[in-house]
Amino acid sequence: MADSFLQFLKQRYPRGNEQLERLFQDFNETLNNSEFSDCDEEALVRASDASESLYHRKRKSNETFQQWEKKALYQCDLCDAEFTNKCNLSRHMNTHTRKRYECSKCSKTLSRLENLKRHEKMCIRASKSHKKQRQFPCRHCGLPFDTYEDLFDHINVEHPLNQTGGQAGQVVDQMHSITDSSPPLSSDPSISTLNPQIENINPLPSEKKRRNRRVKKSALNDSVNQIEIIPEGNEKYDLLQFFSNVKGDIQQIVESRKKYMRDIKWYLNVKVEMERDIQDGQTETVIPSFRSRSYVSLFNDNHLEHYLNEAYQKMHRSLEEYINRGSNWIIRKVVHLEARTVKYAPINGSSYMQLPSTIKHCKGVINIQNDDNKCFLWSVLAAIHPTDNNAHRVNKYKPFENELNTTGIDFPVPIKQVEKFEKLNNLSINVFGYEGEQIFPLALSKSRKQPSKY
């Protein structure tokens, strides 16, 4: 009761002045000294009145403790944030789905509609943006577009494969096979059309056949899942057409994984075979991958289509940059598109879990078998106090537990507190993640005062 009341006071006056903070402190000490009994509500309310008289908020609430206690608390499933108002919880969820609102004047995106409106009032670049040259002209008709996404849609609708004569999506009678020696794709989205003869003789695969072109791989009890979609017919030679054709497939894959895992993280990866001429008439062939960024799709969000468009743009842009940067690379064919999904769980250091075998057997990682939430602490101590035998046992590090200052650090340690921990203990710490057989940094030390100690 008393603790609960103190929590009420703190919530009601979240940013008290110095005097009020002192009062909280005294009040807390009083509680600890048991001068108040837990049932002495009247005394607590008197203390509340005293605190209220010290702090005048602009918008004063008349809510009583009893009213406050009755209020339902709405908790976010993803980050444990609590709200007294359901609407605010709903609004808060946008921070997880990363919904953005784009300024029509400068294309900047903001997190909330109201913030966008405020921004637009101040946006001094309005007049400039109207004069801004559109960056993505179509090479077929010259029509300019603001975004690659718009250009992509335009080409798919207005200039399909038959731009120079064929209609790949409609001609179904001529079933001549196509060889991999067909002419290469252009790197420019607006000239994605290939040899018109090929377009005419090579129809798109039937829907039934297309369903059979998926190759599934999974790991870690199916929590990590990869589905490869193999291009067929002209799709091999027209990346945009391929993207357009498999969009439904990807949507279906992501939706079904969401049904299975609830919240998921996913990304796309396209592999493209490329070649170039080298000396003496020989050619060099490579199969680079072009990855989209990672997306989080929550159970109830509906931004998949937008994410897909963005993912396609990102991959295509990477491909273009690769070609422009490289030495005479030309595209031979699209090998496949991978859709990789993994269960989404917000990152926190937590307890022991088995490592993937590739990491487990590399002999370079200590996986401490703790049953508490202090895996971060044990990991740091393992680096400071290396041991030859049974390095995975917590007991090896318990004697040193008090060496580290963990004031104000939560366990499991959130990524955002790593820097605070570094400062408290004068250490440099890097945190890495592992997903889809790739290691990536989650937190890199900003400390410049000394080289990485650990």
Next chain:
DNA sequence: TTCCGAGCAGAATAGGATGT
């Protein structure tokens, strides 16, 4: 001259609360 840190201002983020 360059680098670095402190301080400042403006903008963005996001929670509390209220009105419709």
Next chain:
DNA sequence: ACATCCTATTCTGCTCGGAA
């Protein structure tokens, strides 16, 4: 449920002064 206002906090870019 949604729109909106208010506002503390955080982020970011810029300037400036001191030290090397």
